[in-house]
Amino acid sequence: MSTDTSSAQSPRDVRDIETWLIGHIANELKREGRSIDPTEPFVSLGLDSVSAVTITGELEQWLGIRVSPTVPWDYPTIRELAIHLVAELERAQ
C-alpha cells in the first residue's frame, strides 16, 4: 500500500527499484525522499531491523519473487539491494 506511483507499475530496472525503496524508506523515516542517499547504508540512514524486514515483505509482494528478510544484511545500501533484486528478477524470468 504505497503512495509511490512506481509501485503500481512493474519494475524495469535498478532505477525503478531505487525510486520505490527511497519512497518507502522516506515514508518510514518521515524524511524527504530527496535527502536519502542510495549509497548510504540502511543502518546509517536510521532504518532499524524491523523496518527493514517490513520493507522486504512489501518488496516480495511488489516484485512477486522471494526476498529473504536478511537481504539488507547482504546488500546494505539502496543501490546494492536494487542491483541484487534486478538480478534476481532476471533469474526468475
Added chain:
Amino acid sequence: MHVGGVEVGEAAEALERYLGDPMLATNQVSFSRSVHLDEIEAFPRAMLRRLQTVGTQSHLVPRELGGNFEAFDELMALNRVISRRDLTLAIAYGQTYLGAAPIWVGGSDTLKRQLADIILNGGAGALALTEEEHGSDVLASEFFAQRVDGGFLLSGRKWLINNGTEGKTLTIFARTATNGGPRGFSLFLFDRERAAPSCVRPVPKVLTLGIRGADISGIELERCFVPDAALVGDVGLGLEITLKALQITRTLCAGFSLGAADSAIRLAARFAAERRLYQGFALDIPDVRAQLSEAFLDLLAADIVSRAGARALHVSTEQMSVWSAVVKYFVPTLSEEITRTSAGILGARHYLRGGHASGVFQKLLRDNSLIGLFDGSAAVNLQAIAQNLRTLLSAGLAGEQATLPDRLARIFNPKCPLEAFVPNRLEVFCRGADDAVGGLPATLERISKVHAHDSIVPSLAAELLLARDEIATEVTELHAKVGTAAIRTAEMMQLARRYCALHCAASCLHTLVWSALAPEAIATMPAIVDRLLGRARIARRSRVGVDRDAIIGWLQRLIDQHLAMSVVPFPLAKSGAVEENP
C-alpha cells in the same frame, strides 16, 4: 504423538523411572543431594553421569546422527523432568544443547557428526556468546578470529559462560570482519582437547545467587589455532545461525520454568493439605485455596503455551522468532509468580535450608529467578515482540491461510503426528505471522460448530478477538503519535506484555478446540483463559465463575496419582520410588 513409533511422554516417563522419587535421599538425583551440592557450590558431575548412563544425552542429538532426538515437545518434557528435581543439573544438561543447536542449524555434515560423537560419549558443551563488557549487545563482541593458512587464530575472552570450563566443546561467537556488522561474525566449534594448552586460559567461576554449583565461568584464548573444519557454516553467518539457534533454545527454556513451577506447587499443596492450623488444615483457608488454584491455572497456561511453541518449531518454523520470544518472556514470568505464590503458602518453610523436603524450596526459588535472565532476558524478548507488534497485528501479512486449520491441528493437538524439524525453514525475522493469534478466526468458526451448546467458550473466543483489536488500536495510535520511536516506549513494552498473554490465551483456546483433552482439562480451560484475558485487557471484570473446589480437587488428584501438572499429564516417579536402570 508418534514420530517413528515413539510416543511422546514415553521418554519423559522412562526418565522419571530412572531417576526415581526426588524426595528419596538415596536416589542419585534427589532433593537432599541437590541441596548439599548447592551448599558446597559443587558442579553436579555425578548427576550428569547418571543422565548419561540412562541415555538422556542421546536426546540432544538428532536421530540421523545416531541420537534419539525426534521432536521438541519430547525434549522439553525431558528438560521438565530434570528441572523439577534440580535446575543446576537441568541447566548444565541444557547448555550442551545450547552449544549444539547452532551446529544442528548451520554446521556441515562432518561437523555435525563430530559433535554428535562427542555428545553421545558424554561430552558437555556450551555456547560462548557473551563478553563482560558487552552482555546482550553481541554485535559489539571483540573476540576475534583471524584467518590464517588452513584455519583461524582465535583470540579474546568470553564471560558468564555456562559450562565454560566443564564443556569439552564451546561454540564460540567471534568477529571475523574488523568493522563488524550483521555479516561480520562467525561461529566456531572449539574442541578443548584439540587446542594447544598454552593458548587457553580458564576464566574462574563466578559466585551466583542461584544454581550455586553451576560452572558459570568463561574462557580466554590467545592466538589459538582452529582448523577450517571448525567453522560453523560459512564466514559471516555467525549472527544469523546464532539467532536461529536461539529460537530453538529459548523455546526449550520453558522446560526449566515448568519443572520448577511443578515442584513449587507440589511442595506447597502437599504442605497445605497436611498442615494443621487453627483447628483445621491450611488448605481449608479460603485465601490459600484461591492462591493455590490460581498458581495451578497459571502453570497450566504455561504448560499449554510451551508445548505449542515446541510443536510450532516443526509446523510454523518460519514464525519462531515470535513464538520463541513469547514463550521465553511469558513462561519464566509466570513461573516466577507461581514460585513466589507457593513460597507464601509454605510460609516460613520456604526460607529453610534444611528440614522440609531437605530445604529444596529456597534453592528452587533462587535457581528459578535465573531463567528469565539468560538466553535472551525477559527485557530482550519483550523488546523483540514490541518491535514486531505493528506487523503482527496488521492483517494481510499473516501465515498462509489455506493450510491454517491443518497447522492449528498439528500445533495444538499433542497427539497429532509431527513432521521432522527442518532447520532451513527458520527465519531470523518475522514478517508478521503468528498462527496462535492469526488462527483465532479459524478457531472461532470451529467453536461455533463444536461448542454451539456452550455459552462461555464462544464468548471467551469473541473476547480474545476483542482483546486483539484493542491492542492493535493502541499500537496504531502510539505509532501515529510518535512514529518509529514507538517501539522503544514503555507503552509499547506494556502492549507487548498484553500480546504475550493474548498469544497464550489463544493457544489455550486452540488446544481446547483442536485436541481431545481429559474432562478436567476441558472443565478448567475457561478459568485459565479468563485469567489470561485479565492480563491481555485493561480494567476487565472476570466473567468465568471459578469452581475452586473442582480445581483444587484436580490438583490434588494429580499429586496423589503422581502425574505431571499439565493438561496432558504424564506419570512421574511414585512416592518412595527407587531409581531404576534401563
